[in-house]
Amino acid sequence: MPDLGLNVLFKGKNAARLLGGLWVALRISLISVVISIPLGILLGVLMSGKNPIVKAILWVYLEIIRIMPQMVLLFLVFFGTTRAWGWDLSGETASIIVFVLWGTAEMSDLVRGALISIPKHQYESSEALGLTKGQTYLYIIIPQTVRRLIPLSINLITRMIKTTSLVLMIGVVEVLKVAQQIIEANRMSSPNAAFGIYLVVFLLYFLACWPISLLASYLEKK
Amino acid sequence: MDWNVIAQYLPLYKKAAWLTLRLGLAGIVIAIVVGLVCALVQYYKVPVLRRIVGAYIELSRNTPLLVQLFFIYYGLPKIGIKTNAEICGIAGLAFLGGSYMAEAFRSGLESIEPIQTESAMSLGMDHAQTMRYIILPQAMSISVPAFVANVIFLLKETSVFSAISLMDLMFTAKDLIGLYYKTTECLFLLVVFYLLILLPVSLLGSWLERRLRYAGFGA
Numbered sequence: 411m412p413d414l415g416l417n418v419l420f421k422g423k424n425a426a427r428l429l430g431g432l433w434v435a436l437r438i439s440l441i442s443v444v445i446s447i448p449l450g451i452l453l454g455v456l457m458s459g460k461n462p463i464v465k466a467i468l469w470v471y472l473e474i475i476r477i478m479p480q481m482v483l484l485f486l487v488f489f490g491t492t493r494a495w496g497w498d499l500s501g502e503t504a505s506i507i508v509f510v511l512w513g514t515a516e517m518s519d520l521v522r523g524a525l526i527s528i529p530k531h532q533y534e535s536s537e538a539l540g541l542t543k544g545q546t547y548l549y550i551i552i553p554q555t556v557r558r559l560i561p562l563s564i565n566l567i568t569r570m571i572k573t574t575s576l577v578l579m580i581g582v583v584e585v586l587k588v589a590q591q592i593i594e595a596n597r598m599s600s601p602n603a604a605f606g607i608y609l610v611v612f613l614l615y616f617l618a619c620w621p622i623s624l625l626a627s628y629l630e631k632k
Numbered sequence: 633m634d635w636n637v638i639a640q641y642l643p644l645y646k647k648a649a650w651l652t653l654r655l656g657l658a659g660i661v662i663a664i665v666v667g668l669v670c671a672l673v674q675y676y677k678v679p680v681l682r683r684i685v686g687a688y689i690e691l692s693r694n695t696p697l698l699v700q701l702f703f704i705y706y707g708l709p710k711i712g713i714k715t716n717a718e719i720c721g722i723a724g725l726a727f728l729g730g731s732y733m734a735e736a737f738r739s740g741l742e743s744i745e746p747i748q749t750e751s752a753m754s755l756g757m758d759h760a761q762t763m764r765y766i767i768l769p770q771a772m773s774i775s776v777p778a779f780v781a782n783v784i785f786l787l788k789e790t791s792v793f794s795a796i797s798l799m800d801l802m803f804t805a806k807d808l809i810g811l812y813y814k815t816t817e818c819l820f821l822l823v824v825f826y827l828l829i830l831l832p833v834s835l836l837g838s839w840l841e842r843r844l845r846y847a848g849f850g851a
Contacts, residue, residue: 415710477827477830478788478830479788480791481791482822482823485802485806485819485822486819489809490815490816490819568694572695572696573696575699576696578795586698586699593706604706604707608706608707609707611699611702612700615694615695616691616694616695619694620690623690
């Protein structure tokens with residue numbers, strides 16, 4: 411059995427540091443999700459509304475955000491806006507801005523999709539039953555939309571967590587960066603640590619996302 | 633914006649865009665093959681293989697490409713699996729994309745009702761013929777939107793390649809910014825080149841979606 415460098419994990423505070431790094435990534439994604447979901451719902455409702463100007467503006471926003479790789483967005487905000495406007499932005503703030511922009515776009519598209527998937531006869535039937543517009547939304551449309559949305563928004567959380575691994579590239583010290591530091595520090599005593607440590611990071615991400623995915627697919631079937 | 637600088641950098645970006653396209657295309661083609669095989673294994677419920685495929689799909693879908701690439705590029709050589717960065721990039725993209733493609737194909741296959749198979753059987757077709765002429769054409773048609781979304785997703789994911797020092801668009805931009813501080817020009821070129829790659833694919837994709845919408849629609 412060759413040395414796979416797993417022993418490095420138990421040296422000093424390495425395991426705790428790695429988990430701390432994971433928490434940095436998770437925190438960024440959780441903050442972004444918490445902000446994106448209400449904003450996305452608002453934009454999604456606006457997008458399925460009737461105002462053509464609002465719709466056009468939102469459509470442009472959605473397409474621009476969705477066609478660009480998230481990494482490019484991170485670079486634009488972290489290097490581009492700081493250069494253009496001369497403000498000072500930490501890597502973490504920049505990534506939260508990017509993930510909120512991206513999450514809002516994705517969420518609004520999910521909301522719009524769920525809203526237009528409600529057949530027209532649902533509106534017509536409730537009108538025929540004498541419900542007012544407010545009642546129609548409150549009792550008929552929103553409950554059905556929410557049921558469709560919950561698994562999709564939970565999926566968005568796992569996508570957000572996976573995407574936050576990119577913040578490494580703008581210098582945020584998250585789990586991969588911590589892993590690099592640990593491997594560097596133990597280069598002499600344990601040259602094979604890269605295998606073990608990166609495997610652990612891989613599994614940590616899996617353990618963070620898998621339960622959420624399972625929950626989403628369970629809710630989807632329900 | 634300094635246009636001289638842009639003209640000067642243009643060849644570098646062109647080279648990088650080719651690398652992005654080449655590796656992206658190779659990775660996607662392999663991902664399609666892997667996905668198709670995995671989807672068929674799950675569709676036919678092949679005993680042991682089915683479990684392995686299931687585990688692979690969960691592992692690959694619930695981890696980021698960046699982490700997969702780090703493991704392939706920095707981790708695997710430590711146990712004697714040495715390759716170059718390009719192969720690692722393609723392998724990583726195929727590993728990630730395979731599961732996404734498998735899910736797309738599987739949902740297509742599962743949406744074909746049993747009556748289709750039964751009818752084909754009663755017309756005297758064997759299993760292979762049923763698959764080839766009845767199931768696959770309809771399943772593919774239903775998978776197209778998910779398939780197109782996956783292709784665009786995977787092309788976007790290639791931006792992660794810069795982390796394993798492949799000279800793709802991201803790497804070139806970051807490198808040039810670090811060397812000469814022409815941030816605005818570098819980022820402008822970066823956006824333009826990604827648009828040049830992704831917009832045609834996206835337009836082609838929506839054309840394909842309209843063109844191939846024949847199965848189960850309007851039935």
